[in-house]
Amino acid sequence: MNKQLILDHADAAVEFNKNEAKVDWHDETLWFVRTKRDRAVAQIPEWEQLREAASQIKNHVLSNMHDLLIQFEENAARNGIKIHWAADGDEHNAIILDIIKQAGANRMVKSKSMLTEECHLNQFLIDKGIEVIDSDLGERIVQMRNEPPSHIVLPAIHLTKAEVGETFHEHLGTEKGATDPQYLTEAARQHLRETFLTRKVALTGVNFAIAETGGFVVCTNEGNADMGAHLADVHIAAMGFEKIIPRAEHLGVFLRLLARSATGQPITTFSSHFHRPRPGQEMHIVIVDNGRSRQLGRPDFRNSLKCIRCAACLNTCPVYRRSGGFSYHSAVAGPIGSILAPNLDMKKNADLPFASTLCGSCSNVCPVKIDIHDQLYKWRQVLMKEGYGPGSKTVAMKAMATVLESPRLYRMAGKVGRGVLRFAPITVENGLNPWYNQREMPEPPSESFHDWYVNNKKA
């Protein structure tokens, strides 16, 4: 995706919508995940208080980040874990390459880490001659297809089982035309088991890092993070610094919220707490900034760093569901991605805060109460002010401002508009008018309110 011409969100959404049946499936499937979330939430009477507690813990974390990180570093070092600090993606990638080389390895197995997607680690390592295999089933599928994940929890949600079957036929030698998920998953299980058993270096993400104990928690359903880490001589865990929480007891709050918000499960199958390397093993943690400290300094946007990556905001978003993950051209798609990405690159991601109806559903489902839709709106203000607004919108807004400023121009524009709609509808009812796409133009009123008022006052 990186090497191709990157379409902006609206254009990419048009592409995605060309296959109407698939868009409908995508839309309905993600909505189904959202309804599973709702059912799980309904079983917890204190859900709203839990969200509030999670939000307050994370607010504290943001305000005490410096001290918590130092506390974490001290305790992790005492546990025999080596801590590395990376200012940006390049440094993160270089540190990981160095650890792999120190281990005398040229291949690595990896479980899900959106941070490594953000830093483009895989491509970097491949270019340096290191083989990387993603072990989460969805990530393995998209990796075989040379695609990035389209969703942070469901990486292959944009694919049908027929497409997965084709990919596996090509890469794993499964039967041509096979589409049974059970059969395809079994093939991947066999293939990846061999990988787990033969790799000396394993990389995992980090869901939560505990300052008090110097350990970290990794959550998976498949068990792939555990299979990789417990069989490898070297375990590397990569984390954005915002993953820190003060105490182990706070996990009670977050683990109750995470899987219910993500997929409607009561908890993930494995919630693994790593505190010390096993005898003979090396354990490394790479703590990454990559723009996070800058975001921490933006009062309007800092609380995007509270995110625990559950993807509830993606599943509920009417725009995400109908435009697909790739239309966001960013490692993290959807509403949360759209408030994180402009911080990484304002120019490149200027379109994303506009990829929303501002309906607010994202903020309502967010388990840590990030005001996502407010931030989408605020990013629009910042982007227009900084001159990164979409050109067409800038011109249209300026023209509109001129018209609205002058009563004479305003009345004239109204007359022209009504006339055009009545006598020459073709001039607006055509493909050049974006408002006409998937919409009927309104019936023009016979007179303006101004004319009606003047006429009625006379009477």
Next chain:
Amino acid sequence: MTTRDQMLASIKANQPALLPTPTNFTFMSVYPDLTQQFIDVLTFVGGAALVVPDFASIRASLHTQFPNMTSVATTCPELTDLADVTMNVTDPHELSGLNLAIIEGPLAVAENAAIWVDERQLPQRVAPMITQYLVIIIRQSTIVPNMHDAYKLLNVDETGFGTFICGPSKTADIEQSLVIGAHGARSLMVYILP
């Protein structure tokens, strides 16, 4: 300045004024029957549970559940005669052929059917994932209502590794179709002793 010092300086300069941690972040869950709640949720996530009076019943059930199975390992002293291999290996790769692991779980959670195990139960961390089938034996008296209760009782760093296990490994990454048995165990059977 090292990257570490630069990052920490930048974080310190940018973080907002200190806010307190909430004092009220744990909640009570009330279930009429903790064991039944645990069993219902475990069944929902694809596991199975059986309330049994003693180890003799577990033994009998294992014989019907896993007839003639070889490569069986256990850490339960009461069941050692069922095992033909051991989880006490120095290299975890030696467990690659393990078919059935039978372990004990010291703490279970009713709200989500999660069972805590750590290195006191696991001679090798990979055991409950690498085994084809997993059996965990818990006691009714150790089932707590929710995760807050669990963390009050746990010292998560008492050993180097511990995990909550909830059901068999699974995935829905192919068209959202649930498949039990991803990379970890293909099934989870929980025996509940009084």
